[in-house]
Amino acid sequence: MVSREQVLEALGRVMDPELGRSLTELGMVRGTQIEGGKVRVGVALTVPGCPLRNKIRDDVVAEVGRVPGVEEVEVDLSAMTDAEREALGERLRREMARPTGIMSPASRTRVIAVGSGKGGVGKSTVTVNLAAATAAAGREVGLLDADIYGFSIPHLLGIDGTPRAKDGKIVPLESHGMEVMSIGFFLPEDQPVIWRGPLLIRALQQMLQDVEWGDPEFLFIDLPPGTGDIPLSVTQMLPRSALVLVTTPQPASVQVASRAGAFARRANQEILGVVENMSYFVCPGCGRRTHVFGRGGGEELARHLGVPFLGEIPLTEEIRSGSDLGRPVAIYDPESEAGRAFAAIARRLTG
Numbered sequence: 545m546v547s548r549e550q551v552l553e554a555l556g557r558v559m560d561p562e563l564g565r566s567l568t569e570l571g572m573v574r575g576t577q578i579e580g581g582k583v584r585v586g587v588a589l590t591v592p593g594c595p596l597r598n599k600i601r602d603d604v605v606a607e608v609g610r611v612p613g614v615e616e617v618e619v620d621l622s623a624m625t626d627a628e629r630e631a632l633g634e635r636l637r638r639e640m641a642r643p644t645g646i647m648s649p650a651s652r653t654r655v656i657a658v659g660s661g662k663g664g665v666g667k668s669t670v671t672v673n674l675a676a677a678t679a680a681a682g683r684e685v686g687l688l689d690a691d692i693y694g695f696s697i698p699h700l701l702g703i704d705g706t707p708r709a710k711d712g713k714i715v716p717l718e719s720h721g722m723e724v725m726s727i728g729f730f731l732p733e734d735q736p737v738i739w740r741g742p743l744l745i746r747a748l749q750q751m752l753q754d755v756e757w758g759d760p761e762f763l764f765i766d767l768p769p770g771t772g773d774i775p776l777s778v779t780q781m782l783p784r785s786a787l788v789l790v791t792t793p794q795p796a797s798v799q800v801a802s803r804a805g806a807f808a809r810r811a812n813q814e815i816l817g818v819v820e821n822m823s824y825f826v827c828p829g830c831g832r833r834t835h836v837f838g839r840g841g842g843e844e845l846a847r848h849l850g851v852p853f854l855g856e857i858p859l860t861e862e863i864r865s866g867s868d869l870g871r872p873v874a875i876y877d878p879e880s881e882a883g884r885a886f887a888a889i890a891r892r893l894t895g
């Protein structure tokens with residue numbers, strides 16, 4: 545038995561080539577009749593002499609024909625009335641002019657992007673733990689991995705699986721009390737991402753717009769290191785987003801991080817402050833603190849940028865193993881020195 549739902553689902557995969565939206569989304573489907581294996585579909589084109597009518601017809605026949613049990617597909621093409629066409633045009637214009645969901649100016653979500661000058665300073669580890677500490681404090685949290693080339697959030701949280709689609713949107717995966725999205729959920733682990741500018745930007749836009757984020761209180765974004773297309777696009781697509789910079793205490797790391805700060809400034813992005821990671825190592829035997837990477841880099845960066853210094857995170861074996869096991873220390877050992885440090889910074893950021 546062929547069901548109407550199956551036919552509509554198939555029609556949801558047929559795109560209007562010019563508008564890039566499905567026939568169902570555009571309200572172009574005009575009734576479906578199912579008699580045994582024979583399906584008749586009515587489609588109202590946006591204009592009567594639509595030059596793409598044959599392509600649309602062929603695509604409908606192909607997609608509906610793929611539904612199990614369908615033997616024959618007939619397509620009745622008609623055209624929208626002037627009033628219908630105008631209403632659709634108005635709707636599309638409104639949607640384009642007014643970004644929806646998390647990108648909408650009306651969204652209550654506070655977006656906190658976490659960036660760094662270079663890789664390896666622990667930016668992703670800090671992002672995950674700040675987000676996790678915020679969720680553990682009972683707040684609603686989304687976490688977006690925008691480090692598209694070097695995605696690591698799935699690994700840091702120990703999650704995999706492919707998000708499902710619902711009503712044309714992608715549903716984020718739930719982990720440790722957060723809603724999580726990463727390009728890594730869609731790519732095999734060994735496949736390199738070789739996208740260039742426009743595709744990266746499109747991927748970011750999809751992860752913001754086509755994902756069902758709901759309306760969380762906070763969205764943490766793990767930015768790629770440096771000052772490329774993605775950090776810039778975040779400032780443009782989310783003009784009210786704010787930045788947290790992560791650095792290690794070393795002078796070289798501070799210097800590159802200050803470039804990322806200057807970049808955000810130029811893009812008018814608010815900088816909430818600086819987190820210094822790997823600040824010191826506490827000897828598990830004698831409790832003595834060693835400043836493995838030197839001292840004071842984070843404070844110096846904060847002073848240089850004229851922003852608050854948010855705090856220090858120690859270098860600990862637990863943070864490293866927690867990352868490798870997908871068990872963020874902010875959740876699994878909140879009373880440890882590292883756990884308390886993350887919680888204190890998260891509280892400063894989220895009020």
Ligand code: ADP
Nearest residue numbers: 663664665666667668669858859860863864867
């Ligand atoms: P980035 O996102 O800046 O490239 P990551 O967060 O991926 O850096 O961290 C790089 C490595 O350093 C990871 O193996 C991580 O577990 C480890 N790491 C990060 N911060 C700490 C820390 N404070 N103590 C111990 N290991 C850390």
